[in-house]
Amino acid sequence: MSATDRIREHAGQGATTVAARARRRxxxxxxxxxxDLLRHQILxxxxxAGTLPHETTLAAxxxxxxxxxRQALDLLRAEGLVDRLPGVxxxxxxxxxxxxxxxxxxxxxxxxxxxxxxxxxxxMGPAPAPHPVARxxxxxxxxxxxxxxxxxxxxxxxxxxxxxxxxxxxxxxxxGADLENTDVFRLLETITGQxxxxxxxxxxxxxxxxxxxxxxxxxxxxxxxxxxxxTHLADGRPVDLEFIxxxxxxxTMSGLLHRSL
Amino acid sequence: MSATDRIREHAGQGATTVAARARRRxxxxxxxxxxDLLRHQILxxxxxAGTLPHETTLAAxxxxxxxxxRQALDLLRAEGLVDRLPGVxxxxxxxxxxxxxxxxxxxxxxxxxxxxxxxxxxxMGPAPAPHPVARxxxxxxxxxxxxxxxxxxxxxxxxxxxxxxxxxxxxxxxxGADLENTDVFRLLETITGQxxxxxxxxxxxxxxxxxxxxxxxxxxxxxxxxxxxxTHLADGRPVDLEFIxxxxxxxTMSGLLHRSL
Numbered sequence: 011m012s013a014t015d016r017i018r019e020h021a022g023q024g025a026t027t028v029a030a031r032a033r034r035r036x037x038x039x040x041x042x043x044x045x046d047l048l049r050h051q052i053l054x055x056x057x058x059a060g061t062l063p064h065e066t067t068l069a070a071x072x073x074x075x076x077x078x079x080r081q082a083l084d085l086l087r088a089e090g091l092v093d094r095l096p097g098v099x100x101x102x103x104x105x106x107x108x109x110x111x112x113x114x115x116x117x118x119x120x121x122x123x124x125x126x127x128x129x130x131x132x133x134m135g136p137a138p139a140p141h142p143v144a145r146x147x148x149x150x151x152x153x154x155x156x157x158x159x160x161x162x163x164x165x166x167x168x169x170x171x172x173x174x175x176x177x178x179x180x181x182x183x184x185x186g187a188d189l190e191n192t193d194v195f196r197l198l199e200t201i202t203g204q205x206x207x208x209x210x211x212x213x214x215x216x217x218x219x220x221x222x223x224x225x226x227x228x229x230x231x232x233x234x235x236x237x238x239x240x241t242h243l244a245d246g247r248p249v250d251l252e253f254i255x256x257x258x259x260x261x262t263m264s265g266l267l268h269r270s271l
Numbered sequence: 272m273s274a275t276d277r278i279r280e281h282a283g284q285g286a287t288t289v290a291a292r293a294r295r296r297x298x299x300x301x302x303x304x305x306x307d308l309l310r311h312q313i314l315x316x317x318x319x320a321g322t323l324p325h326e327t328t329l330a331a332x333x334x335x336x337x338x339x340x341r342q343a344l345d346l347l348r349a350e351g352l353v354d355r356l357p358g359v360x361x362x363x364x365x366x367x368x369x370x371x372x373x374x375x376x377x378x379x380x381x382x383x384x385x386x387x388x389x390x391x392x393x394x395m396g397p398a399p400a401p402h403p404v405a406r407x408x409x410x411x412x413x414x415x416x417x418x419x420x421x422x423x424x425x426x427x428x429x430x431x432x433x434x435x436x437x438x439x440x441x442x443x444x445x446x447g448a449d450l451e452n453t454d455v456f457r458l459l460e461t462i463t464g465q466x467x468x469x470x471x472x473x474x475x476x477x478x479x480x481x482x483x484x485x486x487x488x489x490x491x492x493x494x495x496x497x498x499x500x501x502t503h504l505a506d507g508r509p510v511d512l513e514f515i516x517x518x519x520x521x522x523t524m525s526g527l528l529h530r531s532l
Contacts, residue, residue: 035394038482039420043434046514047403050499053473056403072401085480106475111372114528133296140333142308142317159300173304206530212314214367215476215496215519219346221299233494233519235476238311244530253307258476258494267375269467269505 041081044072048082052091052102053262062092062100090259104259107164111265114209114241116193117162117170125165129190132225133159136178143175146240147248156181158189161225168227169260175251195241198249209241213263218255226257233258302342305333309343313352313363314523323353323361351520365520368425372526375470375502377454378423378431386426390451393486394420397439404436407501408509417442419450422486429488430521436512456502459510470502474524479516487518494519 048068051057062068068079083100086092091104110120118127136154144151158174174194176184183201184194199205214236223230234255241250309329312318324332329340344361347353352365371381379388397415405412419435435455437445444462445455460466475497484491495516502511 036482039394042480042483043418043420046434046499047401051403073399088480089477108473111472111474111526111528114530133300138334140308142312157304159304173307208527208529211372211526211528212369213372213474213496213524214522215494215517216350217478217492217494217519219303219349221297222303231478231492233476233478235474235496238307239528256476258478261475263474265372265472266469267372267472268469269375 037075037078037081040074040078041085044068044074044078044082045085047072048086049089049091052086052104053106057102060102061098062102064099106260106262107169108262108264109256111263114195114206116195117164118191118193119195121164127169127191127193128163128166130161130163131158131189132161133157134185134189136181139175143251146251147175147177149177154178156184158184158194160189164260167260168225168257170254170256171222171225172255173253177249180249194250198241198243202243202249205244207242207244207246209239212238214238215258216255222255226255228257228259235261235263298336298339298342301335301339302346305329305335305339305343306346308333309347310350310352313347313365314367318363321363322359323363325360367521367523368430369523369525370517372524375456375467377456378425379452379454380456382425388430388452388454389424389427391422391424392419392450393422394418395446395450397442400436404512407512408436408438410438415439417445419445419455421450425521428521429486429518431515431517432483432486433516434514438510441510455511459502459504463504463510466505468503468505468507470500473499475499476519477516483516487516489518489520496522496524 048062063071065076065079069076083092087094089104091102092100093103094100107121107124121127135157137157138152139147139149139155141151143155144153147155149155155178156176160172160174161168162170162172180198180201184197187197195206216234216236217231218226218228218234220230222234223232235258237254237256239252239254240248242248309323323329326337326340330337344353348355350365352363353361354364355361368382368385382388396418398418399413400408400410400416402412404416405414408416410416416439417437421433421435422429423431423433441459441462445458448458456467477495477497478492479487479489479495481491483495484493496519498515498517500513500515501509503509
């Protein structure tokens with residue numbers, strides 16, 4: 011008996027609820043399934059010349075109905091990944107840039123192949139460290155730390171809004187530095203003469219509030235990939251606490267996980 | 272000259288634009304800054320008994336105006352993290368669960384301390400592998416693979432919607448298994464008699480489409496943490512391709528990054 015026959019037999023015998031559910035399966039479920047497969051192709055440059063195959067071809071390739079294909083393309087269009095051009099078909103319009111998740115890297119570093127990162131410094135100056143900042147940077151509460159707020163762009167397009175806290179002994183040296191064109195990571199390594207060590211990170215997906223969306227030039231409520239990161243020097247000292255909002259439609263985070271540590 | 276004096280001098284000399292910007296700084300910027308600090312405290316259980324200090328206390332602690340504090344709390348309320356209760360104050364209502372980013376783990380495994388994961392199998396059955404699935408699972412295109420769609424809950428609350436593709440030789444053995452209460456990872460290890468090896472992952476933040484939001488019982492357009500993951504056995508064979516939508520308001524991903532590999 012083939013594996014498929016065995017599954018069909020099994021479905022016939024015991025899994026009637028599942029089988030019945032499968033038969034009733036909504037087109038919306040099928041469209042989501044197809045959209046996820048196409049999304050991967052889009053993000054990895056799998057469509058030559060940035061044009062998707064014709065709906066009929068997609069329907070045949072994915073054994074889906076034309077209506078399901080249309081609904082899948084609608085989902086990708088709503089995400090800003092594709093658009094429909096009269097006389098051309100469905101073209102890839104959104105581009106997401108891959109931020110490495112395997113190594114601790116600054117933005118310009120990780121996106122080097124993709125273009126130039128520039129930073130608009132919206133705010134910079136010393137401010138007394140609130141308790142949670144002081145504790146994590148291991149300074150006394152109320153001690154001044156350097157606060158920096160930057161809007162970061164790749165090839166001119168807004169990518170992220172970064173709020174950064176740095177102990178003042180290092181922060182002072184940052185003031186004369188070329189923050190507009192250089193990652194804070196690289197500057198910290200230059201200033202301290204030692205490499206960075208590790209960072210604790212937390213990633214979340216949140217809806218952008220109205221003001222953050224406006225700064226990032228994204229629609230209100232746009233999905234944002236939020237990264238909180240506490241970076242330590244190679245000697246273990248915590249030196250850089252950041253709260254970063256990446257535009258969800260412009261960044262992916264990619265890495266490798268292992269089963270055993 | 273103290274570091275702070277040097278910064279003030281520097282601001283006075285060269286960085287007038289930045290200083291001017293800082294003086295004009297919007298309350299919305301200050302509220303975002305404060306909200307990010309409070310968010311960290313909320314997510315890490317930093318407020319005893321789940322109640323935030325009074326607005327006046329927060330204003331003093333963070334050297335912010337009452338209005339800024341109120342606006343920050345509004346941001347956190349819009350995210351579903353806190354609520355205001357008459358006579359009580361601002362209380363933590365949202366809870367996000369930490370999914371490990373350091374080791375390849377199944378959901379029940381990573382959330383073990385936080386409660387019980389149950390899986391509603393919405394669809395399960397063999398289906399011909401479309402080209403991108405076949406390529407990644409290293410089977411011939413059109414070969415049947417097992418497709419599984421699960422809504423996963425923690426302590427009854429919807430957490431994620433998972434679309435899974437598994438080669439049929441392993442998939443067949445999954446059909447009789449207790450998928451409702453067991454991670455696919457654990458089942459694959461039992462079936463193959465070997466451990467999992469590694470997985471390539473990609474994380475994105477997307478707005479949930481109407482149908483996915485409804486399945487996850489989240490508001491339309493809710494931010495979703497989308498995880499694509501191709502998992503390999505210890506011997507290198509790819510055995511599990513997944514597209515996972517986590518509710519952004521219920522999951523954080525946490526890990527450690529190192530500067531050198």
